[in-house]
Amino acid sequence: MSEHKMLCMGCMEPLDGAGVCPHCGYDDSVPSLPSYLQPKTVLDGRYIVGKLYSLNGESAVYIGYDTNAEEKVFIREYMPDALCSRTREAPDLKVNAGAVVQFKNYMSEFIELNKSVARLRTMSHILAPIDMFSQNNTAYVITQYTDAITLKQYLADNAGELTWEQVKKLFPPLLTTLACIHNAGVLHRGICLENILVTDRGELLLTGFSIPAVRTVNTDLAPELYTGYSAPEQYASSDWIGTWTDVYAVAAVMYRLLTGCMPTEPMARVGNDDLLEPAKINPNVPANVSKVIMQAMRLNCDQRIQTVTDFVTKLFDQPSYMQKMPNGATQTIPIQVPKQQTSKSRKKKKKKKNNAAVANAFMLLGACVLIGFVVAAFVMLARMLLPPTGEQPVTSGTVSDIPPIVSNVGTSNEIVSSVTDATQPPISSEATTTARPQGNPFVMPDLLGQRYDSVASNPTWKERLEFDVTYDYSDEYEKGLIYEQDIEKGTTLYPIQKVKISVSNGLKVVEIPDFFDPDTGARMTREEYIAILDGLNIKYSCRDIETPNEMSGYVMAVYCAETGGEVGGEINVAEGNTLYVDVSVFTPGLSLAG
Numbered sequence: 137m138s139e140h141k142m143l144c145m146g147c148m149e150p151l152d153g154a155g156v157c158p159h160c161g162y163d164d165s166v167p168s169l170p171s172y173l174q175p176k177t178v179l180d181g182r183y184i185v186g187k188l189y190s191l192n193g194e195s196a197v198y199i200g201y202d203t204n205a206e207e208k209v210f211i212r213e214y215m216p217d218a219l220c221s222r223t224r225e226a227p228d229l230k231v232n233a234g235a236v237v238q239f240k241n242y243m244s245e246f247i248e249l250n251k252s253v254a255r256l257r258t259m260s261h262i263l264a265p266i267d268m269f270s271q272n273n274t275a276y277v278i279t280q281y282t283d284a285i286t287l288k289q290y291l292a293d294n295a296g297e298l299t300w301e302q303v304k305k306l307f308p309p310l311l312t313t314l315a316c317i318h319n320a321g322v323l324h325r326g327i328c329l330e331n332i333l334v335t336d337r338g339e340l341l342l343t344g345f346s347i348p349a350v351r352t353v354n355t356d357l358a359p360e361l362y363t364g365y366s367a368p369e370q371y372a373s374s375d376w377i378g379t380w381t382d383v384y385a386v387a388a389v390m391y392r393l394l395t396g397c398m399p400t401e402p403m404a405r406v407g408n409d410d411l412l413e414p415a416k417i418n419p420n421v422p423a424n425v426s427k428v429i430m431q432a433m434r435l436n437c438d439q440r441i442q443t444v445t446d447f448v449t450k451l452f453d454q455p456s457y458m459q460k461m462p463n464g465a466t467q468t469i470p471i472q473v474p475k476q477q478t479s480k481s482r483k484k485k486k487k488k489k490n491n492a493a494v495a496n497a498f499m500l501l502g503a504c505v506l507i508g509f510v511v512a513a514f515v516m517l518a519r520m521l522l523p524p525t526g527e528q529p530v531t532s533g534t535v536s537d538i539p540p541i542v543s544n545v546g547t548s549n550e551i552v553s554s555v556t557d558a559t560q561p562p563i564s565s566e567a568t569t570t571a572r573p574q575g576n577p578f579v580m581p582d583l584l585g586q587r588y589d590s591v592a593s594n595p596t597w598k599e600r601l602e603f604d605v606t607y608d609y610s611d612e613y614e615k616g617l618i619y620e621q622d623i624e625k626g627t628t629l630y631p632i633q634k635v636k637i638s639v640s641n642g643l644k645v646v647e648i649p650d651f652f653d654p655d656t657g658a659r660m661t662r663e664e665y666i667a668i669l670d671g672l673n674i675k676y677s678c679r680d681i682e683t684p685n686e687m688s689g690y691v692m693a694v695y696c697a698e699t700g701g702e703v704g705g706e707i708n709v710a711e712g713n714t715l716y717v718d719v720s721v722f723t724p725g726l727s728l729a730g
Contacts, residue, residue: 325382
């Protein structure tokens with residue numbers, strides 16, 4: 137009996153024989169979903185696939201076993217079920233007709249996202265990829281297995297509510313990690329109780345990274361939004377997502393932990409925002425903590441706390457004594473009646489003052505040393521976390537050329553805080569003081585693959601970015617999508633920053649579309665078919681064809697003289713190839729005339 141047959145496909149624990157697993161109760165005889173990988177499938181010659189663990193519109197996660205390392209793993213498969221399918225007989229994904237471009241674009245984003253997260257795997261508070269490879273016409277990501285429970289389960293085990301003392305011990309390491317992730321140009325977009333794990337050591341792990349298309353509405357993929365935790369901009373495709381989106385989610389998680397109540401869904405708050413402050417639900421929540429959480433959950437992203445660093449700073453900022461006192465409260469200060477001091481008592485007090493001054497000096501010196509140590513440690517940590525400056529960005533998103541992640545993947549990079557022209561002379565300190573950037577800093581987003589009209593009309597970016605647009609044909613991107621930007625994502629900017637972008641005029645070479653309706657099987661009318669050609673930027677010329685048995689106005693045949701292509705063939709749009717479209721003209725006497 138082979139090794140994988142000795143393992144339970146539900147928990148990857150050893151089995152003595154077939155049947156129900158005594159560890160997890162998994163029954164090997166229960167059929168699995170045919171659209172997903174079947175248990176006992178072997179990937180890359182080493183990974184055994186177990187039962188389906190979870191799925192969303194972007195990917196599927198399976199429990200797995202690494203036969204080389206002899207340990208459990210998680211296997212994430214790029215599987216956008218709205219764009220592809222699979223049969224039980226064959227593991228290869230079959231891309232739906234007309235969805236090839238979207239499938240490849242989203243897979244490129246999937247690969248790039250996981251490579252970015254893999255560079256941060258030296259951090260101890262995320263579940264990062266340890267291997268990547270291509271197979272079955274798709275891409276796979278391997279992460280380490282953990283027995284940690286979700287924060288949702290942890291909350292249930294603690295009577296459904298945590299104290300502020302518990303929260304402020306749990307979250308600082310996770311928030312520091314999230315700030316570093318943002319500095320690396322990566323957004324999570326799905327922070328919630330289910331995507332935060334709690335280890336047996338009481339540490340939090342962030343998991344559940346997915347591409348933007350599955351964390352917003354009105355895309356080709358089924359959206360995965362989390363009620364109460366997803367920010368309002370994720371429900372409107374015209375609004376832009378940024379670091380403030382993750383800030384909203386983290387604050388919503390804290391709201392849930394401290395109050396025991398699920399935050400109101402943001403779209404239900406529009407027009408009638410009745411969300412109560414945490415302190416009004418739970419009086420034990422500190423007033424300043426309550427107010428900061430509400431600031432981080434504002435519906436308008438411009439009025440919201442913008443970065444995790446600002447959120448942490450305000451959250452743990454200790455208010456002064458007078459701020460702690462309730463409005464209108466008074467304090468009785470006892471009047472001290474001075475006594476006549478003798479020369480001996482004055483000498484003692486002077487000596488005490490001198491001793492206190494020395495002690496204060498030593499305390500100040502110790503504090504400076506400690507601050508210097510913390511700053512040095514933070515700089516070293518930042519250099520370790522990000523990839524080296526010489527690393528080339530990933531430009532290929534096809535299945536056939538996914539390089540595997542190896543153990544020596546770079547994990548450091550210089551954090552770019554501004555973009556300057558290298559040809560300009562250095563700016564003096566005096567000039568820097570007078571030309572100090574104005575406005576709140578923000579992180580340059582990843583515009584690649586986004587629709588330019590949505591980006592340009594977004595009020596958030598009208599006040600922050602000025603676009604210099606160039607239109608050209610692309611080999612990968614559909615018409616209207618941004619495929620180049622001259623400022624790297626993750627760069628810290630100040631309003632208003634000019635960014636050069638390239639917008640696709642459409643694919644250079646496209647497939648000649650069929651003129652039969654895929655749903656009804658009927659011929660398309662001239663108007664219906666031309667609408668499809670216009671969407672693909674295909675130049676066309678209509679010719680009338682007399683037909684005795686077909687009503688007028690229907691497409692009978694198509695042909696491209698330059699390429700010799702017909703339906704399913706290729707036509708070069710960039711070179712101006714013309715597609716000739718033969719349209720029926722009903723001629724009843726044609727057949728009688730011979």
